[in-house]
Amino acid sequence: MNEIWEIVDGISTSSSIFTPLDIVLSLILAFVLGQVLAWVYYFTHSGLSYSKSFVQSLILITVVVAIIMAVIGNNIITAFGLMGALAIIRFRNVVKDTRDIVFIFCSLVIGMAAGSKNYSVAIFGTTLLCAIIIYLHLTGFGTHLPHNGFLRFTLPSHIGPNHPIAAILKKFCGSFTLISAQDSGYGNPEVEYAYQIMIKNAKKNELMLIELEKVEGIENLSLTMQEQLLEV
Numbered sequence: 001m002n003e004i005w006e007i008v009d010g011i012s013t014s015s016s017i018f019t020p021l022d023i024v025l026s027l028i029l030a031f032v033l034g035q036v037l038a039w040v041y042y043f044t045h046s047g048l049s050y051s052k053s054f055v056q057s058l059i060l061i062t063v064v065v066a067i068i069m070a071v072i073g074n075n076i077i078t079a080f081g082l083m084g085a086l087a088i089i090r091f092r093n094v095v096k097d098t099r100d101i102v103f104i105f106c107s108l109v110i111g112m113a114a115g116s117k118n119y120s121v122a123i124f125g126t127t128l129l130c131a132i133i134i135y136l137h138l139t140g141f142g143t144h145l146p147h148n149g150f151l152r153f154t155l156p157s158h159i160g161p162n163h164p165i166a167a168i169l170k171k172f173c174g175s176f177t178l179i180s181a182q183d184s185g186y187g188n189p190e191v192e193y194a195y196q197i198m199i200k201n202a203k204k205n206e207l208m209l210i211e212l213e214k215v216e217g218i219e220n221l222s223l224t225m226q227e228q229l230l231e232v
Contacts, residue, residue, distance in 0.1 A: 018070050022117060026066050030114040033126045034062030034107060040130045041103050044137035049096050061107040062114070069115025147202045147225055151176075151195040153212065154220040158191055164215055172208040174198040192220075199225075 018026075038058045095101050106129055113122035136142075151169075158181065159165060169176045179194040199205065205223060212221055 018073060018117075023070050025119075026070060026114050026117060027063060029119060029122060030062045030066035030111050031059065033110050033114060033122055034059035036126055036130060037062070037103065037106055037110065040133050044133055047097065049100075054100065058103055058107045061104065062111040065108055065111025066115030069112055147199045149197050149199055149205075149226060150179075150224045151197050152193065152220065152222045152224075153218050154190050154192050156190055156217040159193070165212065165218075168208065168211050168215075169195070169197065171211075172200060172204055174200050190219075 038055050041058060042055055095104070106126075110122055110126055113119075113125060176195050176197040179196050180192070181194075182192045183190075202225070205225070209221065209223060212218060
């Protein structure tokens with residue numbers, strides 16, 4: 001393994017002049033590492049904003065940047081020419097998830113490393129980045145607990161001080177606040193209640209709803225959780 005690493009590191013620092021073999025090796029490495037990054041994105045993605053074209057773009061960006069680096073080489077004039085050409089392009093797609101922007105930057109950096117023959121940096125950097133991404137996904141790092149939610153229901157009359165609903169909410173919620181208690185009107189004695197609640201354990205939501213449904217006269221029971229903000 002050490003011998004292979006020395007060979008790769010030796011190739012990456014041997015010369016700044018690109019031979020056909022260097023170009024082929026850079027593009028193959030960029031394609032492979034781009035695939036690794038795309039697969040990690042695919043397996044760790046969560047939410048409703050998944051796009052097949054974005055996953056494919058991660059691979060293409062890596063390869064295209066590697067080609068650009070091979071074209072530039074050590075030629076400053078070519079570099080400025082490419083900057084002017086790329087400045088004409090206008091990207092109109094809005095990236096909604098900050099995490100997607102991070103993956104785009106990862107693709108750019110990997111492509112730059114592979115295209116500039118820094119193969120050891122490209123391989124080690126991709127491995128480390130993917131390991132960090134998988135760690136954050138498996139551990140759920142950054143998840144906010146306890147869970148916020150809104151509880152709504154209708155009762156035939158106002159809740160008294162000894163009503164069983166208060167006892168049920170104390171059992172399952174760390175805290176709960178009455179947001180509104182609105183009469184239905186038009187001679188209807190029903191009262192619509194809305195509570196903001198902090199759930200102790202989200203896995204017991206169904207059990208809480210079952211106990212609330214047993215309360216006499218309760219109707220239109222609904223629970224809306226705000227565990228994650230999902231963008232479409």
